[in-house]
Amino acid sequence: MISQTGSFSVATKGKGTYEITDRVHDAVTRSRVQNGIATVFIAHTSASLVIFENADPSARSDLHAFFEQMVPEDMPGFVHTLEGPDDMTSHLRMALTRTSEVIPIQAGRLSLGTWQGIFVFEHRRAAHQRKITVNVTGV
Amino acid sequence: MISQTGSFSVATKGKGTYEITDRVHDAVTRSRVQNGIATVFIAHTSASLVIFENADPSARSDLHAFFEQMVPEDMPGFVHTLEGPDDMTSHLRMALTRTSEVIPIQAGRLSLGTWQGIFVFEHRRAAHQRKITVNVTGV
Amino acid sequence: MISQTGSFSVATKGKGTYEITDRVHDAVTRSRVQNGIATVFIAHTSASLVIFENADPSARSDLHAFFEQMVPEDMPGFVHTLEGPDDMTSHLRMALTRTSEVIPIQAGRLSLGTWQGIFVFEHRRAAHQRKITVNVTGV
Numbered sequence: 001m002i003s004q005t006g007s008f009s010v011a012t013k014g015k016g017t018y019e020i021t022d023r024v025h026d027a028v029t030r031s032r033v034q035n036g037i038a039t040v041f042i043a044h045t046s047a048s049l050v051i052f053e054n055a056d057p058s059a060r061s062d063l064h065a066f067f068e069q070m071v072p073e074d075m076p077g078f079v080h081t082l083e084g085p086d087d088m089t090s091h092l093r094m095a096l097t098r099t100s101e102v103i104p105i106q107a108g109r110l111s112l113g114t115w116q117g118i119f120v121f122e123h124r125r126a127a128h129q130r131k132i133t134v135n136v137t138g139v
Numbered sequence: 140m141i142s143q144t145g146s147f148s149v150a151t152k153g154k155g156t157y158e159i160t161d162r163v164h165d166a167v168t169r170s171r172v173q174n175g176i177a178t179v180f181i182a183h184t185s186a187s188l189v190i191f192e193n194a195d196p197s198a199r200s201d202l203h204a205f206f207e208q209m210v211p212e213d214m215p216g217f218v219h220t221l222e223g224p225d226d227m228t229s230h231l232r233m234a235l236t237r238t239s240e241v242i243p244i245q246a247g248r249l250s251l252g253t254w255q256g257i258f259v260f261e262h263r264r265a266a267h268q269r270k271i272t273v274n275v276t277g278v
Numbered sequence: 279m280i281s282q283t284g285s286f287s288v289a290t291k292g293k294g295t296y297e298i299t300d301r302v303h304d305a306v307t308r309s310r311v312q313n314g315i316a317t318v319f320i321a322h323t324s325a326s327l328v329i330f331e332n333a334d335p336s337a338r339s340d341l342h343a344f345f346e347q348m349v350p351e352d353m354p355g356f357v358h359t360l361e362g363p364d365d366m367t368s369h370l371r372m373a374l375t376r377t378s379e380v381i382p383i384q385a386g387r388l389s390l391g392t393w394q395g396i397f398v399f400e401h402r403r404a405a406h407q408r409k410i411t412v413n414v415t416g417v
Contacts, residue, residue, distance in 0.1 A: 001140045001279045003314040003416040005382045005389070036142040037178050037274050039315050039380045043391030045331040051238040053184040053230055058219040062227050063234060065216060070209075070348075077343060080336040088340050091331055095341060099329040099394075100380045102178045102239045104144045104274040111144070111272045113182030116238075133389045135315050135382040137276060137415060138142040140279045175281040176317050176413050190377040192323040192369055197358040201366050202373060204355060209348075241317045241378045243283045243413040250283070250411045252321030255377075276415060277281040 003137040004031045010130045012122035015086075017052065017060050020132060021117045024103075025110060027134040034108045036138015040118060041100045043131045046090035047122050048097040054117025067093050067123075090123035097121055105138055142276040143170045149269045151261035154225075156191065156199050159271060160256045163242075164249060166273040173247045175277010179257060180239045182270045185229035186261050187236040193256025206232050206262075229262035236260055244277055281415040282309045288408045290400035293364075295330065295338050298410060299395045302381075303388060305412040312386045314416015318396060319378045321409045324368030325400045326375040332395025345371050345401075368401035375399055383416055 006027055010018055020040075028038050042049050053059045071092045073085040080088045101118065104111045112118075120130055145166055149157055159179075167177055181188050192198045210231045212224040219227045240257065243250045251257075259269055284305055288296055298318075306316055320327050331337045349370045351363040358366045379396065382389045390396075398408055 001142065003279065005313055005384050007389075035144055037276060039382060041380070041382050041389065043389065043394065045329070045337075045391065045393050050234050051184070052234060056219060056221075059227065059230050062217050062219045063231065066210070066214070066231050071344070075344070078340050080334060080340045082334075088337065091337050092341065092344050095328050095330060096235055096374055098237070098376070102180070102241050102380050104178060104180050104272045106144050106272070111146075111180065111182060113184065113270065115184050116182065131391065133382045133384070137315060140281065174283055176415060189373050190323070191373060195358060195360075198323075198366065198369050201356050201358045202370065205349070205353070205370050208355075235374055237376070241319070241380050243317060243319050243411045245283050245411070250285075250319065250321065252323065252409065254323050255321065 001139050005135040007131055007133045010120050010132060012130055013127050014125050015122055017119040017121050019117050019119050024118055024134055028105055028110060028136055031136040033105055033136050033138035036105045038103050038105055038110060039135040041133045045094055046124050047120060047130050048094040049101050050097045050119050050121050051101055051116050052119055053115045055115050086125045093123045140278050144274040146270055146272045149259050149271060151269055152266050153264050154261055156258040156260050158256050158258050163257055163273055167244055167249060167275055170275040172244055172275050172277040175244045177242045177244055177249060178274040180272045184233055185263050186259060186269050187233040188240050189236045189258050189260050190240055190255050191258055192254045194254050225264045232262045279417050283413040285409055285411045288398050288410060290408055291405050292403050293400055295397040295399050297395050297397050302396055302412055306383055306388060306414055309414040311383055311414050311416035314383045316381045316383055316388060317413040319411045323372055324402050325398060325408050326372040327379050328375045328397050328399050329379055329394050330397055331393045333393050364403045371401045
């Protein structure tokens with residue numbers, strides 16, 4: 001039984017989703033764990049994680065458009081606006097998606113479904129370096 | 140210290156919530172783990188997990204109605220519509236709820252609150268077989 | 279490798295966010311785990327968890343205001359209203375945020391980002407005692 005933790009950085013180019021499935025798979029492979037869990041964590045409050053359909057890019061376009069509509073930048077009444085119109089919406093979109101995800105490992109592989117990918121969801125307009133930490137615990 | 144992973148299938152009959160608390164409890168009991176964590180994972184992008192009040196069914200009716208209203212099927216502007224009007228909304232409702240949940244185990248039991256149940260939240264109109272994977276890690 | 283579970287209680291004073299980062303840190307320190315994961319779980323269906331920006335209180339004010347607007351108390355059509363107008367909205371706000379969070383531990387510390395705090399999100403108007411369970415698994 002081992003528990004192993006490492007981090008990597010994702011360079012985003014502004015709002016959108018960025019797939020990190022392969023990098024999480026790599027962490028699992030390096031750990032040699034056959035049976036256990038992989039915890040993925042994003043160390044930010046204006047970007048989040050989401051497990052989403054990774055086959056048809058139009059699904060992700062609609063995801064982006066939906067959040068622009070549900071949590072619009074020009075929402076009246078925001079107080080926390082010092083860093084610009086995409087500041088507060090970023091925190092809210094993060095709160096509505098995920099900061100951590102835990103995925104079982106079987107036979108040395110993440111037990112993801114056929115259409116599931118793991119994505120960083122960047123909520124700021126500007127490019128950012130986002131830190132992802134992956135822990136693998138198992139046998 | 141052990142880490143044990145297994146899966147089961149849930150037959151849904153279209154949109155709604157389907158309780159799986161007992162099946163997760165069974166996985167914990169079979170593992171004989173007394174102290175640790177249970178990870179529940181759903182391997183799909185159009186169904187999700189939610190821990191919700193399981194005493195009064197009216198709470199779940201309101202949950203279903205709320206999502207129909209917040210993420211309606213006829214939302215204008217969706218591009219990802221090949222599989223019908225419930226396709227894209229399913230992905231969005233999944234992104235707004237959960238793909239994984241982790242529940243501590245104490246004295247061989249899930250440490251759920253009195254009114255908490257674990258549910259599969261089916262977002263498609265049609266019946267589906269949904270795969271749930273449960274990992275139990277602990278002593 | 280150990281897996282250790284404990285609980286503490288948070289006294290809320292009605293709707294709002296209550297930081298528990300230090301108490302989760304304490305559980306990690308007491309466990310002496312250097313490398314692993316901390317699972318935080320809230321045993322309730324009308325309060326939730328959220329990892330949120332903890333530097334500027336105005337961000338949390340906007341979070342509270344946003345949820346009042348997105349899931350208003352006077353939403354027409356709710357059936358589950360026996361416990362008052364904040365009853366059903368509490369369940370929905372909980373479903374839209376988190377019941378569990380898992381945070382990697384490195385060098386004996388939670389690997390949180392600079393601006394990340396762990397909060398109980400109370401959705402009821404009245405004061406409540408909320409039970410938080412923390413499991414620490416690692417080496």
